[in-house]
Amino acid sequence: MSQQRKRVRELGLSIGRFQPGPLNAITDVKGVSVGHCTLIEGTDVRTGVTAILPNSGDVYHQRVLGGGFVLNGAGEVSGLTQTMEWGLIETPILLTNTLSVGKCSDSLVKYMLNKHPSIGNRHDVVIPLVGECDDSWLNNIAKTSIRYEHVEAALNSARGGPVAEGNVGGGTGMITCDFKAGIGTSSRVVPIGKDGLSFTLGVLVMSNFGEMQDLCFGGLHVGRRLEPDYKSYVRRRENYGSIIAIIATDAPINSIQLNRLSKRVALGIGRTGSYAGHGSGEIVVGFSNANTVPREIKGDIVTLKELLDQKLNPLYAAAIETTEEAILNALCMAEDMSGYDDHIVPAIPLDKLQVILDQAKDLL
Amino acid sequence: MSQQRKRVRELGLSIGRFQPGPLNAITDVKGVSVGHCTLIEGTDVRTGVTAILPNSGDVYHQRVLGGGFVLNGAGEVSGLTQTMEWGLIETPILLTNTLSVGKCSDSLVKYMLNKHPSIGNRHDVVIPLVGECDDSWLNNIAKTSIRYEHVEAALNSARGGPVAEGNVGGGTGMITCDFKAGIGTSSRVVPIGKDGLSFTLGVLVMSNFGEMQDLCFGGLHVGRRLEPDYKSYVRRRENYGSIIAIIATDAPINSIQLNRLSKRVALGIGRTGSYAGHGSGEIVVGFSNANTVPREIKGDIVTLKELLDQKLNPLYAAAIETTEEAILNALCMAEDMSGYDDHIVPAIPLDKLQVILDQAKDLL
């Protein structure tokens, strides 16, 4: 049933106006690394953990600027309140299933305590960032399968370089617009101003929202075209869904600018077909690792370099198109999956998709 | 140069999954009326006022539930703070140019004082709702041409029935994605649940944002296709822009639900090509006139009928598609305009647009 998967760009669809970075992944942002731990066990466990490390150093001591946006808050990114207040990120970011947020948070605390015995003593405590979507259609979520070692494995396997997509890590059991999805990523190199400056921006999503009829590829209503083939397909119940998007950049932008950038990620989510359903947790976390904020600083005043607000428009446009492509990559790279309660979720059929995209070639 | 204008649906493009109301206008929501006062004077005055009245009664005494959302706050809807705090709308809503917000607010105060001599005495004061976009490319905005009589004319001409679109009222001098735009509207009849319930939802926009390369019609990148014809066209400066969207419904939803609905309007704005530029004020105001909240109520407790949150998804989807169509109607109905400083802004060429849409017919 499964077929060779390709990223959406390999199907000939180039989203937007900017060029991707060399990997077309969030790891094109220098210093960012990603690790997955995938749990596929028996007929009913289909879940996992994805870890995103914001910089190549130690993010607890070398904190990065952070922000975010809640498009629809029927979900959770634990720790987001502090990120929004301080404009800082000081832990790795984990993505997992809804009922494992607590376990992942607890595990990340223990992981960081091991690395930093000064936490809670000489140094401040930490509040981990853990985002979730509900994978209970394919995963026996009530089994709460995630354990410490899975979190540790995701963190320890985090690397720069290519990022596995589709049915991996936190995205293992996730579904988008009734097709199998999960983790997807994309990046852009964004020229700013007239002096040859350019910055890299990358998005990684754990994508799990929506209905087939709304799915768009580059604006094309692909879902409506495919839908007649799925008349007998038993889809998951309406209330499910969510998407967590992480946007990273090496542009020197502050936390307000990251909040604004994160809002544009929401527009990108909208372009692929989300209407941000009542039960869908659509939450964005953003960071810039251009400036680091050391935990211990001498003196009272810092000097920061910041991109001027009026120069941010290309980054805004890039945030939208990168998000769109990351979601489509999650769809195109995921394979068919059967799981809990005999549920089967098909991958989007790349052959038919290719036909549709080819027909539309001159129009896109 | 000008040509017969048509609404986008007349070009064969049906946006979304729901049917429009009989007028495909915000006035399909029972009780809503719209009036325009258009100022086109000499070679440099291209501006006006649009008034939206939320119900057929007297909104000062029979207030409606209100909410809103700020996608990008580089703009102004005076009075929005109170609407967000109280979840109520108690004045008509005016749309005009940026430098006339104060004049319109002051004029609406005077208009309401005339109608309600009890204001500031026996009854509370009012804070008018006045939204703006910057029309200074075509309009000599520094001339501050709007006077009391224009506001009065817009209010007094407010009617149910068909709504004039394009170069009228507050939209007279507005531009979208480098084509002439202005006022646009659309509506949907939205079935809810299984008991045959349905509600009407309408959107009216004053549309003034974006760049040609980003313009989409039903997902189709029309702007990119048209752009080669406009190589010598002198466009307005980057920092301009904005869109104010008003969403109205007769569904019995509360002010939180209106805030959430307003967020989905932002997704609709995004689908037509907005990246919510730094200088663009993209602000949504929403209201439901299903319940009215009298200024004077006996007793302490009210009984309200409310649509269940989990039944709102069709309204969310409808908010997006209605917004998209309202913006496209603004574009399709606006005519070429020359104005201030010899600036000329072309209407989107319907003949070429028709060709593109026809080519894509089987794909949309």
Added chain:
Amino acid sequence: MSQQRKRVRELGLSIGRFQPGPLNAITDVKGVSVGHCTLIEGTDVRTGVTAILPNSGDVYHQRVLGGGFVLNGAGEVSGLTQTMEWGLIETPILLTNTLSVGKCSDSLVKYMLNKHPSIGNRHDVVIPLVGECDDSWLNNIAKTSIRYEHVEAALNSARGGPVAEGNVGGGTGMITCDFKAGIGTSSRVVPIGKDGLSFTLGVLVMSNFGEMQDLCFGGLHVGRRLEPDYKSYVRRRENYGSIIAIIATDAPINSIQLNRLSKRVALGIGRTGSYAGHGSGEIVVGFSNANTVPREIKGDIVTLKELLDQKLNPLYAAAIETTEEAILNALCMAEDMSGYDDHIVPAIPLDKLQVILDQAKDLL
């Protein structure tokens, strides 16, 4: 060193204009119950869990309306994002130390899965509400002592009736304005309108913020008066602190009104001496159990009774004074504590406090 502790009202100080309920506790709100599990082990474990159950039924199936406010977000209430989006609370609320949020969240998931095997299958998943403060001055927080059985014990011991205060539950190791504090509670019976209506409002705090010089009792700068006695006292480091406040009412108010009520709780926190320091997580969660929202509802529209906005002022005033008294009760009921790293935190000396309050008797 320890002395007989009394609640602040027993010292002759009556805060505010309204009368407390019979218990002067959050449990005066009918249906609300509170349970504590206190961990005092060896010389270094000083922590625990407090559970608040919003109604006498099963809050997963009979949800209550919820809201909140973040005064300073350097803290965490996991699950708050969903509460703010939906205006609903569907789990008990737990309070604990910062590094045990994940453990408590994970434990509450397991507790609820035991009670509701339909979670993640026929019914939706849940996102627990877990708030925290940092007790690491007295508690060896890095030991992460909280386990599932402690969470279960707190939940299973939840009762109506009097609420233990001071060094109990989540408040075991907490400190306020350099004195030992922890859990405190208070309530008010609030008359509304002219028809003899009245509602009960209760606040429970886990209080852990501030500096001695700022501490006020009923406006009296008690901290400054006591400070000379504590010259040799080694206080905890500056960056610590936080307060989580839970406000409950049986008044039929909606989630926006709960958000607004929660803002007034922040004013009450301010009156006791908080300036909401940079590192202090000052977060409020509010709920009303007057209306319940069943998980499964037939039909599309609900009828809700709601208190009119303009009748809420007495509740706002009551929220402030109840919060103030709850914090002072936490201080007055807590006993001296020694703990981690040989740190000793004195209780506020009631004898000296009594003298100051007596002197000021005619002025308060």
Added chain:
Amino acid sequence: MSQQRKRVRELGLSIGRFQPGPLNAITDVKGVSVGHCTLIEGTDVRTGVTAILPNSGDVYHQRVLGGGFVLNGAGEVSGLTQTMEWGLIETPILLTNTLSVGKCSDSLVKYMLNKHPSIGNRHDVVIPLVGECDDSWLNNIAKTSIRYEHVEAALNSARGGPVAEGNVGGGTGMITCDFKAGIGTSSRVVPIGKDGLSFTLGVLVMSNFGEMQDLCFGGLHVGRRLEPDYKSYVRRRENYGSIIAIIATDAPINSIQLNRLSKRVALGIGRTGSYAGHGSGEIVVGFSNANTVPREIKGDIVTLKELLDQKLNPLYAAAIETTEEAILNALCMAEDMSGYDDHIVPAIPLDKLQVILDQAKDLL
């Protein structure tokens, strides 16, 4: 009836821990100037305009960093949306009565067009910042007496140096806790860190909220003590009220930090007795003129000096006490006033207040 008025500090009450600047006024922040235009005409006009200029240069071209906070949004500061989005202030700030917001906004537009003919042409349009309270108990607000020349007079009279308080400018007809109030101001010199750094912070309020029974001076419940003398006093109706507070500093803080600082102003409002009533617009605007942001900047990246977040606590504490003192100054400096509809509002009686403060001397 009137008596020699004094500022609260002259009565022997020193609020808080920091020292005021030389003038104990917002104008202690270098570059800030304030102007009033007071309208007292016939028996019924009691209103005016106050102008605050954020820096000594031209704020349109040399913009300052801005922020704000809405404690209760039943009021209006036109232009606040853009200030919150951009974190910039680019016009003077005006304070006036509710029904004159539009007139003041329109007048400020015209004033700025006169000064900057490039607005709307070569340069961007502007959205003025205009805040309001409702003075309709003493002022015949429906007469809409404010005209362009009053706005111009307030702006042109703006000076550094001492600031007139009480019944002046926008505060002319304002009332606080049933006593006559209006404009008040205060300042603090705030030491930061260990290197001898210090910054100045100033607050100016237009104060118009509250009930006598809640009024506190330095925590002392002065209102309750005075209330028996006012049994026959006809007070204004419940729903009235509001306070607009402007906080200025020369500390180099960014717009997020200004938002946070503005939240602490709300705590200061709370300390004087506000419960932020349903009908009270309690809105804070903050700015720092330490950095200016030129309208036209070469290059793409700026270098900013910023105070570290963890060093802001003294500023937070100072914001609270300065706000408290500014409100009390408004009360202590205002004189009795009779006005519209034969309403009479007494000043707070300084002789009795002095007695109360003297009694409490050793307790404060």
